């Protein structure tokens with residue numbers, strides 16, 4: 001009952017296991033993780049009026065007060081807007 005094949009162990013040349021970033025949901029190579037790798041918004045996408053009348057949204061006449069939807073960090077109004085901050089990717093294994 002000899003299978004003949006050695007148990008696959010730590011094979012040379014094996015690719016580093018990729019990890020999934022819990023922040024940007026991208027899989028990445030931990031060995032190439034730099035402070036510029038992860039692009040994200042540090043704050044949430046919110047839906048509320050800009051109380052402080054910042055530059056990025058002005059309610060027009062007829063807009064309900066909840067018309068403004070934007071990232072609280074940078075004011076981007078597109079949910080798919082690229083992140084305004086970069087940092088190391090963080091996997092689900094990492095502590096915060």
Ligand SMILES: [Zn+2]
Pocket residue numbers: 021022023024025026037038039088089090
């Ligand atoms: Zn990331």
Ligand SMILES: [Zn+2]
Pocket residue numbers: 040041042043071073074075076083084085
């Ligand atoms: Zn942002």
